[in-house]
Each structure stands twice: as C-alpha cells, then as structure tokens.
Amino acid sequence: MRRLAGPLGALALAGCVSPSPTLPPAPLPYAATIAVDAAAVPLDPTDPSRQAIGRFVYAGGLHLTSQQTARLHGLSDIKVRTDGRLVSASDQSDLLRARVVLDGSGRLIGVADAHLAALKDATGADLYAGGQREFDSEGVAELASGDLLVSFEQNDRVLRFPRDGGPPRPAPQPQIAYTFNKGMEGLAADPMSGPDAYRTAMEGSGQSFLCRLATGCTPSFHIDLEGLELTSLDMLPDGRMAVLLRGFSPLRGNSIKLKILDRQGRRIDGMEMARPLTVDNFEGLAAVPGPGGRIRFYLISDDNFGHFAGAPTDQRTLLLAFDWRP
Numbered sequence: 001m002r003r004l005a006g007p008l009g010a011l012a013l014a015g016c017v018s019p020s021p022t023l024p025p026a027p028l029p030y031a032a033t034i035a036v037d038a039a040a041v042p043l044d045p046t047d048p049s050r051q052a053i054g055r056f057v058y059a060g061g062l063h064l065t066s067q068q069t070a071r072l073h074g075l076s077d078i079k080v081r082t083d084g085r086l087v088s089a090s091d092q093s094d095l096l097r098a099r100v101v102l103d104g105s106g107r108l109i110g111v112a113d114a115h116l117a118a119l120k121d122a123t124g125a126d127l128y129a130g131g132q133r134e135f136d137s138e139g140v141a142e143l144a145s146g147d148l149l150v151s152f153e154q155n156d157r158v159l160r161f162p163r164d165g166g167p168p169r170p171a172p173q174p175q176i177a178y179t180f181n182k183g184m185e186g187l188a189a190d191p192m193s194g195p196d197a198y199r200t201a202m203e204g205s206g207q208s209f210l211c212r213l214a215t216g217c218t219p220s221f222h223i224d225l226e227g228l229e230l231t232s233l234d235m236l237p238d239g240r241m242a243v244l245l246r247g248f249s250p251l252r253g254n255s256i257k258l259k260i261l262d263r264q265g266r267r268i269d270g271m272e273m274a275r276p277l278t279v280d281n282f283e284g285l286a287a288v289p290g291p292g293g294r295i296r297f298y299l300i301s302d303d304n305f306g307h308f309a310g311a312p313t314d315q316r317t318l319l320l321a322f323d324w325r326p
C-alpha cells in the first residue's frame with residue numbers, strides 16, 4: 001500500500017507528505033476460486049511495435065480483473081516458481097495463488113487456477129479484522145519447505161505461515177528502529193545461503209539483511225535507491241539480486257527502475273520505465289530462471305483498490321513480463 005496514485009490522485013501528492021490511502025470496505029465472503037480476466041497491454045501504447053528496453057525483452061503484459069470478487073486489488077508482491085505457479089500478497093492481507101499462462105513462444109497471455117483467501121492471525125481470525133496496522137502486508141517469500149513468509153509495515157514484523165496450514169508464527173526480522181510505513185518492502189528466499197535463509201530490505205533506506213529462521217538477521221549491503229524507494233526484491237541464481245525501485249511526481253507520474261546487482265550490491269544491469277510506457281504503481285517483483293541463463297522477470301502493480309485519500313484513481317492491476325540474459 002503506497003502513496004502513489006494516478007492522475008486523479010496526483011494533487012494529493014504535491015508538496016506534502018501524504019496520509020495512508022483511504023480504502024473502501026472489504027466485501028465478504030471471499031471467493032476461494034476465482035476466474036481472472038486478462039486483457040493484453042502493450043509495452044508502449046504510443047508504439048505497439050516496441051518490444052524491448054535495453055537488454056530487457058518484453059514478454060507480454062496483462063491488465064488483471066475479476067468479476068467474481070472485489071478483492072483482486074492491492075497486490076504488493078509476487079513470487080513465481082519455474083513451473084509457473086505464483087503467490088501474491090495484497091496490502092490488505094489477501095493471498096492469491098494462481099498459475100501464469102504462456103503461449104507457444106513463452107509470452108505471458110493469462111492467469112489461471114486462481115485461488116484467493118484471507119491470511120489469518122494466530123487465533124484463526126482474518127488479519128484484515130485487526131485494522132490497517134495489522135493487515136498491511138508488503139513482501140512475500142516461499143521457503144524450500146513450502147512455508148510462506150510475509151512481511152508487514154506499520155506493525156513491522158515477518159510472519160511464517162506453515163505449509164500445512166497451521167497458525168502463523170513470528171519469523172526473525174532485523175532488530176532496528178523502523179520508520180513508519182517504510183519498512184520491509186523487499187522479501188525473498190535465498191536458497192544459496194540455506195534452506196531457511198531469506199533476504200529483506202528497507203523501503204526508505206535500502207539497507208538489506210540476510211536472515212535465517214535458526215539464527216536471526218544480520219546486515220548486508222546498502223542498495224543504492226537513486227532517490228527512489230525500494231518496493232521488492234528477488235534472488236537470482238549464483239547469489240545475484242534483483243530489486244525494484246519506484247518513484248512518483250505529479251508532472252512525470254509513476255516511474256520504476258529494475259536493477260540487477262552482484263553479491264556486493266553493485267549494479268550489473270537495469271531498466272527504467274516511465275510514461276509513455278505502460279507503467280503504474282509497481283510493487284512486486286519475481287525472478288524466474290530459464291534455459292541458457294535467461295531470467296524471466298514478472299512485475300505486478302498495486303492499484304490501491306482504485307482509491308487514494310478517499311478519491312478514485314485510474315490505477316490498474318498490471319502483470320508484466322520481461323526476459324533478460326546476462
């Protein structure tokens with residue numbers, strides 16, 4: 001959940017620190033199984049023939065909606081397995097599990113087998129019922145065990161949701177002074193460091209940490225935010241890291257940078273997106289290894305449930321795919 005908005009919300013952002021978004025009530029019950037409608041979007045609406053940003057080749061993009069639920073919104077992070085299975089957490093503690101659909105050439109054309117459910121607290125109650133301080137989920141990671149990790153802002157914490165569906169338990173988190181609403185946006189499993197290892201990074205400072213369930217968290221390198229904010233990260237083979245940065249200005253609108261870093265946090269490659277490209281409030285990043293060293297990146301946007309500070313916006317839930325070769 002973030003202060004970035006579309007043109008109708010831009011005036012609320014100019015020259016001031018914006019309050020947290022005011023969101024519509026959550027309609028219940030949840031639809032456990034939902035059909036996701038996917039409309040194709042071009043990389044560049046002004047030039048549909050454009051298919052690359054530097055060495056990042058566009059592999060399809062979708063505008064996601066559903067007629068079966070009002071909860072397919074606010075998606076703050078995403079992780080995708082090599083078999084196409086995805087998990088995404090919304091900033092109101094909804095969990096989406098689904099599968100990306102590719103055509104014969106590997107381009108993204110749809111999302112199928114979608115299930116949407118509410119994350120629960122240790123008592124079995126919906127986290128949503130505890131209010132924004134409890135439900136503001138931002139990062140998601142899946143460990144080798146199948147257990148799920150979710151990071152939260154406002155009440156800064158990491159919860160571990162067991163694969164077997166048992167109640168969540170606290171997971172190690174950096175022992176630092178947290179800045180309100182600028183906490184652990186980045187979260188990803190780090191299998192190279194161990195089956196219980198994961199990385200997290202701070203939205204506002206770029207400080208990253210290596211954590212283990214067994215031993216806790218230790219500081220790693222600072223990520224150069226280049227004046228932006230960190231919204232997501234994922235690990236690449238051989239210990240490299242991909243990070244997603246986001247900015248907004250009333251004149252320029254939304255902008256993002258995808259950066260690939262080596263083990264010391266130095267930039268290897270990257271791309272930037274801003275208007276007139278298809279860009280929105282992208283907050284989620286997944287890196288999927290492919291043949292020949294190729295990496296497929298998936299980016300998902302948080303539409304803030306179509307509202308910001310009580311006003312409607314034109315934000316959308318977008319899922320974009322890019323292929324990159326080192």
